[in-house]
Amino acid sequence: MPLVEVSNLVKHFVRNAGLFRRGTRVTAVDDVSFTIEQGETFGLVGESGSGKTTTGRCLLRLIEPTSGDVRFRGQNVLALSPSELRAARRGMQIVFQDPYSSLNPRMRARHIVEEPLVIHRLGTRTERHDRVAELFGLVGLDPTHLDRYPHEFSGGQRQRIGLARALALTPSFVILDEPVSALDVSVQAQIVNLLMDLQERLSLTYLFIAHDLRLVEHICSRIAVMYLGRIVELGTSAALFAAPQHPYTRALLSSIPVADPDAPRHRITLDPTSFSRDAQLRRVAEGHWAAV
Amino acid sequence: MNLISVAHLTTVFDKPNGPVTAVDDVSFEIREGETLGLVGESGCGKSVTALALMGLIQPPGRIAGGSILFKSRDLLKLSEPEMRKVRGAEISLIFQEPMTALNPVFTIGDQIAETLAVHKRATRREAIGVAVELLDKVRIPDARTRVRDYPHQLSGGMRQRVLIAMALACRPSLVIADEPTTALDVTIQAQILDLLRDMKASFSLSLLLITHDLGVVAETADRVAVMYAGRIVEQGPVRTIFHQPQHPYTRGLLASMPGGAPGRRLRAIDGNVPTLGELPPGCAFHPRCPERFEPCTLEPPLDYPAGPDHTAKCYLHAPR
Numbered sequence: 001m002p003l004v005e006v007s008n009l010v011k012h013f014v015r016n017a018g019l020f021r022r023g024t025r026v027t028a029v030d031d032v033s034f035t036i037e038q039g040e041t042f043g044l045v046g047e048s049g050s051g052k053t054t055t056g057r058c059l060l061r062l063i064e065p066t067s068g069d070v071r072f073r074g075q076n077v078l079a080l081s082p083s084e085l086r087a088a089r090r091g092m093q094i095v096f097q098d099p100y101s102s103l104n105p106r107m108r109a110r111h112i113v114e115e116p117l118v119i120h121r122l123g124t125r126t127e128r129h130d131r132v133a134e135l136f137g138l139v140g141l142d143p144t145h146l147d148r149y150p151h152e153f154s155g156g157q158r159q160r161i162g163l164a165r166a167l168a169l170t171p172s173f174v175i176l177d178e179p180v181s182a183l184d185v186s187v188q189a190q191i192v193n194l195l196m197d198l199q200e201r202l203s204l205t206y207l208f209i210a211h212d213l214r215l216v217e218h219i220c221s222r223i224a225v226m227y228l229g230r231i232v233e234l235g236t237s238a239a240l241f242a243a244p245q246h247p248y249t250r251a252l253l254s255s256i257p258v259a260d261p262d263a264p265r266h267r268i269t270l271d272p273t274s275f276s277r278d279a280q281l282r283r284v285a286e287g288h289w290a291a292v
Numbered sequence: 293m294n295l296i297s298v299a300h301l302t303t304v305f306d307k308p309n310g311p312v313t314a315v316d317d318v319s320f321e322i323r324e325g326e327t328l329g330l331v332g333e334s335g336c337g338k339s340v341t342a343l344a345l346m347g348l349i350q351p352p353g354r355i356a357g358g359s360i361l362f363k364s365r366d367l368l369k370l371s372e373p374e375m376r377k378v379r380g381a382e383i384s385l386i387f388q389e390p391m392t393a394l395n396p397v398f399t400i401g402d403q404i405a406e407t408l409a410v411h412k413r414a415t416r417r418e419a420i421g422v423a424v425e426l427l428d429k430v431r432i433p434d435a436r437t438r439v440r441d442y443p444h445q446l447s448g449g450m451r452q453r454v455l456i457a458m459a460l461a462c463r464p465s466l467v468i469a470d471e472p473t474t475a476l477d478v479t480i481q482a483q484i485l486d487l488l489r490d491m492k493a494s495f496s497l498s499l500l501l502i503t504h505d506l507g508v509v510a511e512t513a514d515r516v517a518v519m520y521a522g523r524i525v526e527q528g529p530v531r532t533i534f535h536q537p538q539h540p541y542t543r544g545l546l547a548s549m550p551g552g553a554p555g556r557r558l559r560a561i562d563g564n565v566p567t568l569g570e571l572p573p574g575c576a577f578h579p580r581c582p583e584r585f586e587p588c589t590l591e592p593p594l595d596y597p598a599g600p601d602h603t604a605k606c607y608l609h610a611p612r
Contacts, residue, residue: 047477047478047479047480048477154564154565156564157564184333184334184504184565185333185504185505185506185545185548186333186541186544186545186548186560186561186565186580187560187561187564187565188548189548189549189550189558189559189560189561190560190561190562192550192558192560193557193558193560196555196557197557211477211478212550213478214549214550214551215550217550217554218550218551218552218554218555218556218558219550219554219555237554238554251479252478252479254482255478255479255481255482256478256507257478257481257482257485257505257507257508257510257511258507258510258511259506259507259509259510259534259546259549260510260534261510261511261530261531261534262531262535263510265511267482267486269483270479
């Protein structure tokens, strides 16, 4: 059984609605289905507005989906009552993109990491205290910095705090929403390596949401490409990069700047008329689907 | 021939706790028709360098030394009215954020026309016609109608095209593009980079491209200067920098990029980018450098030759 099963997920937002105005309906996530196996890193890529972040948040019900089905260990997440949902969230956590805005500036690092334990009423004060110190060590932070405030940490260190907070409840599934894109280039690799180490040590399953395709290729076993709210292609990283099938995937891959002045460049410009928006995913090879 | 020669440029910000050097003894040249890529991470001084070239350093910032020779005049010695004639006309700047660099209450045509009118390149009446031509050149479809659009009616990529059109309006010889594609999606970034390359050829420009993205530099630049903590630590032709990097920082940056066998650990650079004003003594990179040895912690290294047209600020290349 897959750890996470998403079927026909849909999210509508209503834009410009007012007291006497209906507003217009925007479909941010349009009939999205995929599964994530235990222990894998599943990549969700796409450009801004493709619906990748909304999809991630719908899985945790940080945003309520309009319709569809999300199963975590076989349990229907969308059918849970608020108290059941709170219990289920112990198993599934999220790390946000921006380590500057996702940590409360008025809380000490220690309390930021401890907060999930307090909310879930886990352990005595001393036990929580020890657990926070342990988490600090786990993500490579200096335990002597426990009483510092977020602004006293660098971007990379703040992202480690966000990670420690996400891991406090020993989840099995972590959504990583652009976890390194706000960081300096020279620090990104440290966090990527930490994510890979933690996955091994704690047998974590990741949903990795990103726009950096090179990074996704490097750390994800399978990848889904989103375009305007839909998954247009899904397959193993190797298959997707070696033989992209959808015109959008091809355009996207050909746009990645390569850090080699002598690399051959064959830019493919996307022609939106070259494919149907309504095409369904179909199997193009073993473990590889495309909406063509 | 050199279009612009920057020598020993130093920019200081007077903070309450004392002066902080943001740009420290920076020297580089841009030749006619060349693209120089200025690469570095946040806070390394690359944007401050751009502002210094435009004469836009505002208090508490100030230029503490050096010279900027542009067409045989030192820009640092010009009066503000003289500098105003250079800024936007002979040297123009494309900002990072296409969302905030345009004025939301004027049409894009009016904003391009204003640039032309300020520099007396066209009368108000002619200016709209010129604006249409420019929008056409930066491949905005249906320029004749679009010229009456307000910024919010355009996508991010289209706004960046408008900013490029505006930068080109007075036919400058040097365009500074400060992270021109950072806010854009990768497919749009590719289009904008292609456009910049084409514009460079058709307007015979020189380009100073400021970015943190090594991929963008590899695709666009002829020569590269790598900045770290306010200093240029390595400088050379693009192929040399990417194929035979000589400074441990450049090597570390290139080695840390994703690649190689999937799932393998990346070769990260240890430590963090130092905060300006709290730089370590000697070479600012030494606490993170795998190859540091005794002199690195004592005195900042000078630019040492590392090959043809190639220098590295690293004691590994100091003559013994």
